[in-house]
Amino acid sequence: MTELRKALELAEAVIKTGGFDGLSEIPEGDPEEKAFTAKRGGSALRRGAAAALVCTALCVTAVAAGPSLWQYIQARQGPFAGLAQTVEGAVCTSGGIEIQVLSALADDVRGEVYFTVRDVEGDRLDSQLTLRCGADSDLAGRLVEYDSESRTALFAAGMSYYRPQTEGAVGLGTTGGAVPDTLHLAVERLTTRQGELDAGASCAGVTAALLDSLPLGEGDRVVMGVEESGYPASILPDERVVLAPGQTPMPLEGTGDVTISSMGFASDGRFHVRVAYAPGIGHEDLDMGYFLARVYPRDERRTAEEKYWRATVITQVEGGLDVLFPLIKAGEEAELGEVYFYGGYERPGVDIDGPWSIDFPLEHYPSAVLEWTGTLAGRRVDHVTVSPLTVTMDSDDTGGFSTAELTVVLKDGTEVPAACGAGRYANVGEGAGAEVWDAYNTWELERPVEVAEIDHLLLLGEHIPVS
Numbered sequence: 287m288t289e290l291r292k293a294l295e296l297a298e299a300v301i302k303t304g305g306f307d308g309l310s311e312i313p314e315g316d317p318e319e320k321a322f323t324a325k326r327g328g329s330a331l332r333r334g335a336a337a338a339l340v341c342t343a344l345c346v347t348a349v350a351a352g353p354s355l356w357q358y359i360q361a362r363q364g365p366f367a368g369l370a371q372t373v374e375g376a377v378c379t380s381g382g383i384e385i386q387v388l389s390a391l392a393d394d395v396r397g398e399v400y401f402t403v404r405d406v407e408g409d410r411l412d413s414q415l416t417l418r419c420g421a422d423s424d425l426a427g428r429l430v431e432y433d434s435e436s437r438t439a440l441f442a443a444g445m446s447y448y449r450p451q452t453e454g455a456v457g458l459g460t461t462g463g464a465v466p467d468t469l470h471l472a473v474e475r476l477t478t479r480q481g482e483l484d485a486g487a488s489c490a491g492v493t494a495a496l497l498d499s500l501p502l503g504e505g506d507r508v509v510m511g512v513e514e515s516g517y518p519a520s521i522l523p524d525e526r527v528v529l530a531p532g533q534t535p536m537p538l539e540g541t542g543d544v545t546i547s548s549m550g551f552a553s554d555g556r557f558h559v560r561v562a563y564a565p566g567i568g569h570e571d572l573d574m575g576y577f578l579a580r581v582y583p584r585d586e587r588r589t590a591e592e593k594y595w596r597a598t599v600i601t602q603v604e605g606g607l608d609v610l611f612p613l614i615k616a617g618e619e620a621e622l623g624e625v626y627f628y629g630g631y632e633r634p635g636v637d638i639d640g641p642w643s644i645d646f647p648l649e650h651y652p653s654a655v656l657e658w659t660g661t662l663a664g665r666r667v668d669h670v671t672v673s674p675l676t677v678t679m680d681s682d683d684t685g686g687f688s689t690a691e692l693t694v695v696l697k698d699g700t701e702v703p704a705a706c707g708a709g710r711y712a713n714v715g716e717g718a719g720a721e722v723w724d725a726y727n728t729w730e731l732e733r734p735v736e737v738a739e740i741d742h743l744l745l746l747g748e749h750i751p752v753s
Contacts, residue, residue, distance in 0.1 A: 355440050358431050359389055359400050362442070365733040366391055369651070369674060373399075376471075376646035382407030385473060385642045392650040393673035394465045395728055396708060397445040399425055401471065404438040410636050414481045414543075415439045420472035420641070429482075443471075446708055448678055448726060465650050473642040478635030481567070485540035489581065489622035492550050492557075496616065498530040499553035507602045510577070512612075515598035521612045523554035528601055528608035531560060543567050543633055547606060549625065557581070557595075557614035559625055562606040566634040577629035579609045584623035595620075651675060654737050657753055663746040670743075670750060674734040677704055677743060683725045685711055686746075692729040693744040701744075704729035 360367040369391060376387035387401040405411045413432040419425070427441030447465050506528065512519050533548040538561075547562040559579065579597035599610040614620050653671035660667060665687070669680035677692055688709055694702040709727040743750040 355402065355431060355433055355436075355438060356388075358440060362400075362430070363389075363391055366675065369734055371649045373646050376401075376644050378642045378644045379406065380640050380642050381638055383411075383476060383638055383640075383642070385471070385644065387471060387644055387646050390469075390648055391675075392445060392465070392648060393675045394650055394653050395446070395448045395671070395673065395676045395678050396730075397447075397648075397650060399427075399443045399445065399469065399471075401425075401427060401441050401443070402438050403441065403476065404436065409437055410478070410638065411437055411439055411476075412478050412635070413439075414478050414633060414635065416477055416480050416482065417441070417473050418475035418477070420474050422470065423472035424466070424469045425471045448708075448728065465648070467647060468645050469648045471642075471644045471646075473640050475640060476638040479633055479637060480635075481541070481543050481631045481633045483541060483544060483577070483627050483629045483631060485538040485544070486624050486626035487536055487538050487546055487549075489549070489625055491534065491536075492622055494551065494616050494619075496553055496555070497533050497548060497550045497558075499527040500530050502526050502528065502601070503603075505604060506608075508599060509602050509607075510597075510600040512598045515596060517598050517612075521598065523556050523612060525554040527552050527554050528603055529558045529560040531562065531603075531605065535562075538627065543631065544606075544627070546625075551616040555616045557611040557616075557620075557622075559609045559611075560603070560606060561609065561627070563631075564633075568632050577607070577631075578627070579611075580626050580628075581611055581614065581622055582624045582626065584621040653678065656750070658751050662748050662750065667750075672737050672740060672743070672752065674736065675731060676707070677729040677731070678726060680724075680726045683711075683727070685725075687725070687727045690746050694731060694735055694740055695742050695744055696735065696739050697741045698739075702732055702735055704731045706730075 359370075363370055371390045371392075373387045373390055378385050382405060384404045384406050385401060386404070387399060389400045391398055403411065403415060403417075411432070412434075413429070415429055415432070417427060419427075425443040425445070427443035429439050430442045431440040432438070433440075512522055529548040529550070529552050531547045534546065534550060536546045536549075538544055538546060543564050544567065545562050545564075546559060548558070548560040550558070552558045577600065579600070580594040582594045595611050595613055597609045597611055599612070601608040601610070614622070651673050653673040653676070656670040656672065658670065662681070663686070665681045665683045667679060667681045671678045672694075677694065679687070681687065688706055688711075690706065692704040692706070694704055696702065707728045707730040709725065711725045737752075740752040742752055
């Protein structure tokens with residue numbers, strides 16, 4: 287039985303049982319310490335120059351991350367967890383901060399690496415930890431979970447390796463030789479002083495009644511005007527006001543740094559949300575263009591064609607921001623579902639300098655190139671690859687494939703859905719005055735499959751044979 291087959295059977299068992307209960311116990315190995323050697327030429331001396339840098343390769347399993355974070359990784363990987371590579375020995379400690387690579391899951395199109403950042407000397411980290419990676423780093427991670435008990439942050443780093451070739455003609459895409467055998471993670475600095483806002487709140491309590499409002503004060507400052515929003519100034523109300531604070535206080539799910547102070551219709555008849563900052567929170571040196579606000583209608587699905595209202599004016603007020611949505615008017619009975627905020631902000635915290643440098647081997651599942659090429663739904667298809675994780679296609683499609691679900695049909699008739707993921711559309715003939723489209727699309731399988739067991743692919747009602 288192949289390792290892939292074993293992993294696929296594990297994935298099927300996970301699907302049937304609905305989780306990874308009983309799979310979280312990782313056997314503990316005997317620690318063996320040895321020097322960790324950088325494999326990248328010229329920069330190795332520079333990376334090892336800091337006296338405080340202590341890099342080691344510990345022959346231990348990922349149990350050091352703790353069972354809760356290991357379970358979280360498995361949950362994110364879902365049915366693909368059995369195919370993931372456990373990375374051992376990839377750990378570096380500097381300034382009392384330990385960074386350890388735990389797991390990787392990749393084919394030759396895309397992948398994801400998980401690593402932890404742990405404070406081994408104190409309690410300096412929190413759920414707003416961000417990394418400053420070096421220019422030579424192959425990875426840049428985003429924080430996905432923080433375990434305060436173990437003082438450990440879990441990061442996920444996405445990878446994309448597909449490189450379609452567009453020189454001369456459409457359909458020269460290839461995955462050959464793009465995936466490195468070794469990845470390099472280089473972190474120069476850690477900080478908890480930059481918060482990342484990705485939080486929302488329900489609009490269920492909003493009524494058509496007008497809330498108390500205030501005229502613009504001397505200290506109020508418009509930090510994003512209608513000009514930056516792309517809307518004409520004619521959509522703005524004649525009266526320029528902000529909501530008075532403290533009328534409908536409520537938390538924003540996902541953060542304690544920013545809350546809603548007041549939300550509803552101001553005296554100008556337009557929808558406003560006033561957000562309040564916790565002590566020490568602000569936007570002094572951050573680009574306000576990165577602070578985005580949207581209101582989603584009730585029961586609206588989040589899709590590629592999602593509907594929402596955008597904020598057009600953001601005013602800095604005492605203790606926070608007033609966010610104006612002028613296209614939402616009192617009395618028009620707009621079915622408001624949820625207000626959502628995205629962006630960055632400054633907060634109290636610490637900066638910790640490294641560096642941290644780790645090289646580790648990457649195992650990946652190769653894609654098979656199909657013999658079939660031809661026309662599909664009126665598009666010319668030049669290159670199709672399949673792996674246990676993804677299906678990728680080069681074509682002259684102009685955008686229709688990006689919203690189409692693909693189905694992998696196995697020889698026993700089983701159908702495995704695949705949702706459209708990363709891709710690209712480019713008019714490569716634009717410079718010559720002609721419209722020549724080059725595109726690639728990637729579909730991510732709902733669960734892993736063995737390529738040899740695939741009979742055909744189904745897209746837009748048409749078959750692609752897999753031989």
